[in-house]
Amino acid sequence: VSTDYDAVIVGARVAGAATALHLARAGRRVLVVDRTAPTQDTLSTHALMRTAVLQLQRAGLLDRLAAVTPPIRRLTLAFGGEPFSFDVRADHGVDTLYGPRRTVLDPLILDAAVEAGAEVELGKSVTGLVHDGADRVAGVRLGDTTIRAAFVVGADGLRSTVARLTGAVDRRVVVPTAASVYTYYSGMPDPGFDFRYAPRATAGALRTNDDLTLVWAGVPVRDMGDPADTFASTLTRVAPDLAAAAGDGVREERFRFTPGIRSFLREATGPGWLLVGDAGFTKDPLSAHGISCALRDAEFAAEAIDGAIGSPADERRLGQRYESLRDRFAVPLLEETAALASYDWTLDEASALMRRLGRLTDLECEYLRGRESERLVA
């Protein structure tokens, strides 16, 4: 079968750009398509957990990010009582965290993919899939244009068109339980990463680009009212010191909010297609792991595609391996995140949930670093 590309990737943000980067570096012909541009902002509180920072470091992108984004070296937590602060522990080769705006992070990854040889078409929507004689996906339709490819990657987010058109089955679903509101301030002292928990409410802050501080507040979905009112009352109750610091600063952007996000873990692959990032695995943002999961999926999916192009008989096995590897990390993360986002906890239980999420992050970092040494040995 003659194809235009080895892979056409739908979605140019973290999941799609990183998949393109890995495939282009492997010498594959890649086209990334997105209906918007990743320089446009998207809904996200963009806290990078240690796994995400490790992935960017392994991809050789961390220096570029660190050159334009302030470092986060101090964490603050509170579970009802007084907040306590501590330094980011140096572990798994990471001693600094980051909270980059998506207008910074997503283009940075996409630029690296282009440098590696990926082609990009922005401002175009994928409206259909192309199949070959059997039921194998063999490309996409962009309006009147058909693009053929050996693989189609759905990196098109939680309302994925590729997932809908392939009929990818949801394997687990969690109804929305948590709502959140956030905005940006100038003139606030640097909070590092600051996460606060109170009965039936959360709040927090992080330093991001352009000397801005993102401040957010979260509540159970049924407690969400007018976003500005919910933000003000929740922040004042959960973190009065942050509310006062925000009051001394200047709010620079409008309030953005999510009334609740449906979580799902979806079938990840079939003949000629794979789902990467939120398209295949969406969880509540409260655990702040969407970006790290997207970066991890991208690496594993690119390996599966690269392997299957080299050895087509292995496509099914490699696809199943991609899905099981993803699920090894996704399933426990989905469960702990759903428990946190339920707001059905005591403050001691919230603290224990945060520790368990930290342990999952450690396990994933250990696994990723182990892969690196395996590769170096090989």
Ligand SMILES: Cc1cc2nc3c(=O)[nH]c(=O)nc-3n(C[C@H](O)[C@H](O)[C@H](O)COP(=O)(O)OP(=O)(O)OC[C@H]3O[C@@H](n4cnc5c(N)ncnc54)[C@H](O)[C@@H]3O)c2cc1C
């Ligand atoms: C309120 C909120 C806060 C969050 N906070 C954090 C956090 O602190 N830390 C963290 O790690 N994660 C966070 N997340 C999650 C994180 O934002 C997502 O996991 C991440 O954006 C997933 O990246 P992605 O590339 O898979 O999908 P997306 O970022 O959704 O990108 C999908 C892209 O596909 C494109 N697209 C869709 N359909 C088509 C089509 N038919 N044709 C062409 N293009 C198409 C879209 O234009 C979009 O650019 C948060 C999410 C929300 C909603």
